[in-house]
Amino acid sequence: MSKLLEVKDLAVSFNTYNGEVQAVRGVSFDLDKGETLAIVGESGSGKSVTTSALMGLVPKPQGVIKSGEILLEGEDLVKKSNKEMQKIRGKDISMVFQNPLSSLNPTMKIGNQIIEGLVKHQNMNRTDAKKRAIELLDQVGIPNPEIRMKQYPHQFSGGMRQRVVIAIALACNPKILIADEPTTALDVTIQAQILELMKDIQKETESAIVFITHDLGVVANVADRVAVMYAGKIVEYGTVDDIFYNPKHPYTWGLLGSMPTLDSDDEELYAIPGSPPDMLNPPKGDAFAPRNKFALEIDGVMEPPMFKVSDSHYAATWLLHEDAPKMEPPESVKKRMQGFANTGGEE
Ligand code: ADP
Ligand code: MG
Numbered sequence: 001m002s003k004l005l006e007v008k009d010l011a012v013s014f015n016t017y018n019g020e021v022q023a024v025r026g027v028s029f030d031l032d033k034g035e036t037l038a039i040v041g042e043s044g045s046g047k048s049v050t051t052s053a054l055m056g057l058v059p060k061p062q063g064v065i066k067s068g069e070i071l072l073e074g075e076d077l078v079k080k081s082n083k084e085m086q087k088i089r090g091k092d093i094s095m096v097f098q099n100p101l102s103s104l105n106p107t108m109k110i111g112n113q114i115i116e117g118l119v120k121h122q123n124m125n126r127t128d129a130k131k132r133a134i135e136l137l138d139q140v141g142i143p144n145p146e147i148r149m150k151q152y153p154h155q156f157s158g159g160m161r162q163r164v165v166i167a168i169a170l171a172c173n174p175k176i177l178i179a180d181e182p183t184t185a186l187d188v189t190i191q192a193q194i195l196e197l198m199k200d201i202q203k204e205t206e207s208a209i210v211f212i213t214h215d216l217g218v219v220a221n222v223a224d225r226v227a228v229m230y231a232g233k234i235v236e237y238g239t240v241d242d243i244f245y246n247p248k249h250p251y252t253w254g255l256l257g258s259m260p261t262l263d264s265d266d267e268e269l270y271a272i273p274g275s276p277p278d279m280l281n282p283p284k285g286d287a288f289a290p291r292n293k294f295a296l297e298i299d300g301v302m303e304p305p306m307f308k309v310s311d312s313h314y315a316a317t318w319l320l321h322e323d324a325p326k327m328e329p330p331e332s333v334k335k336r337m338q339g340f341a342n343t344g345g346e347e
Contacts, residue, residue, distance in 0.1 A: 003071075004175060004208055005031040005054075010068035012049050012058055021279045023049040025232035026068075031176065036202065036209040038219040040255065041229035044276045047212045050229075051178050053078075054210070055095055056085030072175075090121035094174040096165050098181040103165050104153040110137075110164055111149030117171050136167040139204075141197055159190035163197065173205060180212040195222050216255045220244055220340065225312075228252050231277050231287035237306075238313035244340045247329065248307075248315040250294045257333040286318065294319060294327050 012024040024046045031037050039047050052058050054070060056077060070077040072092060077085065089095075097103045105113055111133055118129035130149075137145035140163040153161060162182060169177055179198065183191035199222060202209055211222060219226055219240070226243040228236040228251060236249040247253055254272035274291040277283050283290065289299035296318050298304075307320035319327050329337070 002032075003030045004033045004035075004073060006069070006071040007050075007054070008069045008071070010050065010053060010070065011066040012046075012053050013064055013066050014059075014062045015064065016062060016280075019280050022282055023232055023279055024053070025282065027229075027232070027234055029227050029234060029237065031208050031210065033175070034202065034206045034208055035225065036199075036211055036223045038211045038213060038223035038226045039229055040213055040216050040219055040226060042255075042272075042276055043214055044279070045229040046232040046279075047214075047229055048180055051095070051180050051210065051212060054176075054178060055089060055093060056080060056082070090117070091172050092174060093176045093178065094169040094172055096162070096169045096177065096179040096182045098184055103168075104161065106153050109150055109152060110156070114149075114164075114168055114171060117168060121172050132171070133167075136171055137164070139170070139201065140164070140167045141193075142167075158186055159194065162186060162190075162194055166194070166197065166201070170201060170205065170207075174207055176210060177202075177207045178210045178212070181214065182211075183218070184213075184215075191218065198222070215259075216243075217259045228255065231282060232279060233287070233316065235288065235317070236315040238309070238315075242310070242313035245337055246309070246313070247333070247337070248309055248313075248320060249288075249317045250292045250319070250327075251288050252315075253329045253333045254291075256336050257330060259336060286316075296324060 007030065008028050010024055010027045014021040014023060027050055029037065039050065041047055049058070053065060054077070058065060065078055068078065072088070077088065080088065111130070114133040114136060115126060115129040118124045118132055119126060124132065133149060134145045137148060142148050142160060142163055156164060183194050186194065195218060198209060213219060223240050225239050227234045228243070228249065230251050236243065236247065236252045243252060247256055258271050272291055277287050285301050286295070286299040286304055289295040292299070298318050304316045304318045306314045306316045308314055309320065318324055
């Protein structure tokens with residue numbers, strides 16, 4: 001009962017003109033206080049839909065939570081009304097979106113945007129809110145915060161704008177900060193700075209972070225645990241060490257193998273062939289099988305259960321069945337596992 005967040009068997013579908021899109025198909029994970037969980041997977045795997053469910057922002061009426069529980073300190077968010085969720089979003093869970101422009105009001109000064117949230121959600125008076133807003137901008141590394149308060153979003157660079165968005169998300173001292181691909185639109189140096197910043201902030205605030213990305217490479221340095229998603233399911237789940245030193249699912253091998261490293265030639269990259277399945281008609285059996293050169297016959301027939309690798313590590317692949325042939329990851333993936341072991345992840 002000590003878990004901050006427990007997601008149990010969450011399923012989310014969209015009713016569309018063409019039929020039911022099964023975006024999330026039975027996802028379970030948990031989160032401790034102050035922990036960083038990365039959710040990783042290719043585009044379309046259901047990462048954003050999962051986070052919108054956590055925020056109570058699944059678009060209605062087409063989006064439906066078909067089953068599952070989202071327990072925040074034991075209270076099920078799925079059962080909350082819109083009004084109750086609004087309070088929770090302003091207080092317990094807050095979110096940094098991919099595109100900082102879409103979450104800032106272009107016609108309003110940055111300072112007022114932060115102050116407004118503080119007055120509304122934290123019941124602060126304007127004087128205190130202003131002080132706190134300056135503090136927040138300073139905390140996220142924006143120089144001259146007093147002057148910057150009076151400027152509009154377009155007067156900030158992409159990286160600085162993302163810092164403002166993080167400041168707004170932090171304003172309520174959230175228990176959980178969700179960052180959905182917060183750095184994708186930024187160049188690599190700025191990405192690294194923003195990630196550093198989030199880690200620093202976490203040390204001070206003890207917020208738990210759910211960090212969403214399609215790029216396994218950025219995860220090694222920021223996450224405590226990793227959930228690998230494919231076709232609306234978590235296919236592998238473990239500590240950063242489990243996932244990088246001892247990956248078990250061929251999809252995770254694919255993600256690792258397609259990660260560029262400093263000393264590898266491009267030709268060594270192991271790309272995952274094909275593309276993710278159509279979630280209108282998810283395949284029978286293991287959804288990854290059509291793209292998996294390690295697939296077994298049973299993969300086309302029956303979905304693999306989550307096999308336990310260790311107390312912290314689980315993977316849904318028939319390769320872990322005791323009767324399965326013993327398979328090793330491809331050489332290029334082993335090299336990356338080795339590289340990670342040598343650098344302790346500080347690559
Ligand atoms: P990711 O964030 O991992 O890239 P998403 O969670 O955005 O993926 O999407 C998962 C699946 O749900 C995709 O197949 C996507 O097309 C579908 N989807 C997302 N939002 C909607 C929507 N509003 N209506 C219909 N389908 C949707
Ligand atoms: Mg997304």
